[in-house]
Amino acid sequence: MKKLLKLLAIFLLFSSIISSSAMASSTRTITDMTGEKIKIPKKVNRVADLWHANNQVVLLLGGQNKLVATTPLVKKQHWFTMVDPKIAKVAAPLAGNQIQVEELVKIKPDVVIASDQAQIKESRQAKLPTVNAMYTDFAGLKKSVTLTAEILGGNSPKIARQYNKELTNNINLVKQHLKSRKSTPTVLHIVNSTDLTKVDGQKTIVNEWIKLAGGKNAISKKGNQISVTPEELIKVNPDVIIVGSTSTAQARKALRANSQLSHLKAVRENKVYGNPQGTFPWDRYSAEEALQVLWAAKTLHPQEMKNINMVSEVQKFYQKYYHYNLTAKQAKQILAGGN
Known part of the structure; x- marks a missing residue:
């Protein structure tokens, strides 16, 4: 009996070692954008991407077939649905910003990608490997693209290196x-045309591309999507106004219709532009920032950037990364901020 128990103990010990070894060989550890170390499967086949913008990165990296969960906003992005x-048909287990946890768990993702702290906490409480991919500048964008490629595996890391090099080159x-x-x-960046007093200030990725494009942010306050008064905008009286998530025609119409802002220099001189939006708006948290820096520079300094053909640049980008052939007309629609 003692011998039998001893043999059983040895068997259980070896089984435990083999099981631990098998588990270790089937998982890997990655470090997310906050420095958190997350164990994920060695091979990731099912990705739940709860951050709108990062879905576009997955698409860019050729991993869209691994998406088993997305967001309602992504499913409404015109050019995203055209390309993919x-x-x-991909599930979107969100109600506003709230995760429908039971639905998410049922989907059985290998990895969850997110940027919202509350969502990350909730997903981790459900014992799902959850990676924070959030960034706030160009250096962070490159790092986040590399992180997403590391999660996806396969050919994605090679595409990420190619993309990061292209962004740097541009x-x-x-x-x-x-x-x-x-x-x-001086450049004013308005978040959207529905609230003309919500703007982007210093210490943001918007501020970074304004500076790179040879402009100066008209807003001296720090922060993304901050509220200002019409009086503050009248005081700074920008040379150029760029409006996100709308077309150039709609942006000009909205500003001309505003009794206070219609007198701004940029409005009077027709220097109001809708920010381009493709598979995702270019102005923030977008892989198409590689095109944004070219467009913004050409918008602010057309003479110096006259050799850059933006229609051709957009077509090349879409063909190279999305394997989608845009017509010149479609590329112009994207550049005008429309669908």
Whole structure:
């Protein structure tokens, strides 16, 4: 009996070691954008992406077939659905910003990607491996793209390196072209056309591309999507106004219809532009920031950037990363901020 118990104990010990070893070999540890170390499966086949913007990164990296959960907003993005029609059938287990946890668990994702702290906490409480991919500047964008590629595996890391190199090259190209520029126009970036007093200030990715494009942010306050008064906007009286999530035509119409803001210099001189939006709006948290820096520089300094053909740049980008052939007309629609 003692011998039998001893043999049983040895068997259980070896079984435990083998089981632990098998588990270790089937998982890997990655470090998310906050420095948190997360154990994820060695091979990831099912991704729940709860951050609107990161779904576009997954698409860029060729991992869209692994998406088993997305967000309602992504499913409404016109150019995303054009490039990847299958996104319409992907589950979106969110009610506003609230995760429908039971629905998410039923989907059985290998990894959850998110940016919202409350969502991350809730997902981790449900014992789902959850990665924070949030960033706030261009350096963070590159790091987040690399992180997403690491999660997806396969060919994605190679595409990420290619994309990060292209982003760096475009930034350097703009710097080169604008070396001898004669002016630095003041630029106001309005979040959208429905609230013309919600703007983007200092210490934001918006501020970063305004500076890279040879402009100066008209707003001196710090922060994303901050509220200001019409009087403050009248005081700064920007040279150029860029409005997110709308077309150039709609942006100009909205500002002309505003009794206080219609007198701004940029409105009077027709220097109001809808920010381009493709598979995701270019102005914040977008992989298409690689195109944004070129567009913003050409918008602010057309003479210095005259050799850059934005229609061609958009077409090349979509073909290269999304394997989608845009017509010149479609590329112009994206550049005008419309669908």
